[in-house]
Amino acid sequence: MQFQFNSSEPIYRQVAEQIEDAIAAGGFEEGQQIPSTTEISKEFHINPATVLKGMNIAVAKNLIEKRRGLGMFVSQGARQRIVAEKKDSFFETFVVGLVKEAQNLGISESELLALIKRGYEQ
Amino acid sequence: MKTNKITKYLFKKQVVILGEMYLVTFAAIYILPLILSLITGTLHDYSFVDILRTSPITGFFGFFMFVIATLSYENFKFLIQNGISRKTFFEAQITVYGLFLLIGNSINLLYNYFVYIPMTHKTTFNIFMAAYAKFFHNGLVAVLFNFIFSALILAFVTLVGMTIGSFLSLFSKTWQRILLVATPVIGGVTLIYLVNALETSSLKMTWVADLGSFILGYDRSGIYNPFPMIITLLLICIGLLLIIRYLFSKKQLKQE
Amino acid sequence: MSVLEVSHISKSFGSKNVLQDVSLTFEENKIYGLLGRNGAGKSTLLNIITNRIFPDTGEVKIDSENVNDNDAKLGLMFLMSEVNLYPNGSTLNQIIADTELIYGSFDYAFAKKLAQKFELDLTSKFGKLSTGYNSIFKLILALSVPVKFVLLDEPVLGLDANHREMFYSELIQSYTDHPRTFIISTHLIEEVANLISDVIVLDEGRTMLDQPVEEVLAKTHSVVGPETDVTAYTKG
Numbered sequence: 001m002q003f004q005f006n007s008s009e010p011i012y013r014q015v016a017e018q019i020e021d022a023i024a025a026g027g028f029e030e031g032q033q034i035p036s037t038t039e040i041s042k043e044f045h046i047n048p049a050t051v052l053k054g055m056n057i058a059v060a061k062n063l064i065e066k067r068r069g070l071g072m073f074v075s076q077g078a079r080q081r082i083v084a085e086k087k088d089s090f091f092e093t094f095v096v097g098l099v100k101e102a103q104n105l106g107i108s109e110s111e112l113l114a115l116i117k118r119g120y121e122q
Numbered sequence: 123m124k125t126n127k128i129t130k131y132l133f134k135k136q137v138v139i140l141g142e143m144y145l146v147t148f149a150a151i152y153i154l155p156l157i158l159s160l161i162t163g164t165l166h167d168y169s170f171v172d173i174l175r176t177s178p179i180t181g182f183f184g185f186f187m188f189v190i191a192t193l194s195y196e197n198f199k200f201l202i203q204n205g206i207s208r209k210t211f212f213e214a215q216i217t218v219y220g221l222f223l224l225i226g227n228s229i230n231l232l233y234n235y236f237v238y239i240p241m242t243h244k245t246t247f248n249i250f251m252a253a254y255a256k257f258f259h260n261g262l263v264a265v266l267f268n269f270i271f272s273a274l275i276l277a278f279v280t281l282v283g284m285t286i287g288s289f290l291s292l293f294s295k296t297w298q299r300i301l302l303v304a305t306p307v308i309g310g311v312t313l314i315y316l317v318n319a320l321e322t323s324s325l326k327m328t329w330v331a332d333l334g335s336f337i338l339g340y341d342r343s344g345i346y347n348p349f350p351m352i353i354t355l356l357l358i359c360i361g362l363l364l365i366i367r368y369l370f371s372k373k374q375l376k377q378e
Numbered sequence: 379m380s381v382l383e384v385s386h387i388s389k390s391f392g393s394k395n396v397l398q399d400v401s402l403t404f405e406e407n408k409i410y411g412l413l414g415r416n417g418a419g420k421s422t423l424l425n426i427i428t429n430r431i432f433p434d435t436g437e438v439k440i441d442s443e444n445v446n447d448n449d450a451k452l453g454l455m456f457l458m459s460e461v462n463l464y465p466n467g468s469t470l471n472q473i474i475a476d477t478e479l480i481y482g483s484f485d486y487a488f489a490k491k492l493a494q495k496f497e498l499d500l501t502s503k504f505g506k507l508s509t510g511y512n513s514i515f516k517l518i519l520a521l522s523v524p525v526k527f528v529l530l531d532e533p534v535l536g537l538d539a540n541h542r543e544m545f546y547s548e549l550i551q552s553y554t555d556h557p558r559t560f561i562i563s564t565h566l567i568e569e570v571a572n573l574i575s576d577v578i579v580l581d582e583g584r585t586m587l588d589q590p591v592e593e594v595l596a597k598t599h600s601v602v603g604p605e606t607d608v609t610a611y612t613k614g
Contacts, residue, residue, distance in 0.1 A: 206480065
């Protein structure tokens with residue numbers, strides 16, 4: 001796991017994102033155990049409550065799950081859910097803006113699709 | 123609450139010093155002359171009995187109590203580090219010194235009754251024996267009161283040591299040095315001045331003399347009454363205890 | 379729940395006002411960072427909290443009870459600081475035994491484990507320790523005594539980078555095993571920035587900041603943007 005702590009985001013969100021990224025990239029396989037709150041906390045000198053808060057975000061998203069007495073494990077289908085979520089956010093952050101900008105420039109739908117096709121061909 | 127624990131702690135630390143004191147005293151008084159006479163080849167002059175007869179062991183204990191009582195800052199440092207209040211430190215320290223007085227006073231009297239008297243056939247080994255012992259007709263009661271009287275004198279010496287020590291420990295090292303030099307000088311000068319003033323004064327300070335002889339329990343028969351003195355010592359000790367309790371409550375960690 | 383309250387503390391040494399009307403509340407099981415430049419009054423504040431010295435005005439309370447001359451409350455705190463209050467002639471083992479006697483219990487297993495990790499010989503005399511090992515020993519004591527408030531004044535003074543790493547990890551381990559309140563006074567802000575949950579900044583004897591770290595971070599970004607931290611914020 002890698003943490004970039006100079007960024008402007010609160011640490012707990014970064015913890016959640018790092019876990020998510022590691023799952024998406026295959027660093028943590030589905031069903032595999034991930035490091036405990038204490039382990040992450042000790043390794044990176046982060047307040048355990050902060051790490052836990054980050055973990056809880058991932059739990060709420062059903063990416064990891066707690067197994068009583070054993071620790072945290074990557075949920076089944078976690079990777080798929082992350083990809084789906086990333087697709088959603090891809091649409092929100094890129095496609096919506098792209099279409100809007102295209103409309104401003106007077107680019108029609110078919111013209112835009114042609115442009116996108118050209119992008120794939122490059 | 124924690125007084126018992128701290129009493130145990132202080133006793134454990136300080137009883138070692140007490141033991142060392144007796145050991146050093148023994149070595150200095152008995153062994154050192156023996157070695158010296160061995161070296162100088164005058165062994166025939168060495169007399170264990172003579173030394174035993176004249177050894178100032180009882181005085182050493184009083185001096186030891188005075189010195190150890192002046193030292194309190196080291197223990198304060200350790201105790202405040204571990205969350206012990208000044209009140210508890212005071213109570214525990216008084217208890218430990220009380221126990222020491224029982225030990226030391228017992229050794230002193232045992233020495234006097236069982237070594238000194240049989241060897242020298244002199245019974246006037248301390249103030250009590252010289253002035254007050256005959257006040258009691260029963261020998262055992264006299265011994266008991268000798269114990270109480272001697273203990274009170276030792277307590278007085280110890281408490282004076284504690285008062286001086288805890289007063290000085292309120293000041294920085296520099297101020298302590300200034301006070302240590304200035305107090306005897308100023309005190310001495312004042313005393314000389316007072317004595318002169320009294321001597322030259324036409325006024326006879328009769329009440330001072332009267333009070334003095336009352337406290338001493340003076341009687342023309344030469345058999346003094348010990349009770350005024352015992353009560354006076356008791357009152358002074360209580361007064362000193364109150365002063366020391368106050369001084370202890372003002373102890374602080376010094377800037378170093 | 380134990381709460382440590384500092385109310386309206388002022389203290390001056392001679393003509394210098396070291397603390398001016400400082401009021402703070404320390405809640406249970408949080409890790410506080412007490413930050414500020416040298417001479418900001420951090421050590422004086424910690425010394426007053428633990429009744430080592432007296433404030434000119436104000437009081438320190440644990441659960442609404444004044445800590446002054448109060449064994450029950452003073453026994454809930456342990457302050458590790460640069461000053462050495464242990465006898466130089468005692469061995470570390472003796473000091474541990476005496477500390478245990480006073481507190482009634484002591485986490486021997488943890489202390490032994492730490493001594494081994496840091497390669498500290500417990501049979502050596504306290505006065506013979508190097509600056510670094512002096513700090514390490516006092517930190518081991520601070521983490522092994524059964525108190526609710528652990529106050530650390532410049533804890534990593536004299537420790538090399540490796541030992542500092544180890545210390546922060548062990549601090550977290552100890553905190554996880556026995557949650558309690560930590561107050562860490564330091565000028566090495568970066569090292570503790572993510573460790574602390576709340577930040578207090580003292581400047582010239584006054585409280586400049588007393589907030590959860592998250593809120594401080596939120597403000598920091600709106601003020602100076604990314605790539606900065608508490609330091610930048612506090613430098614104003």
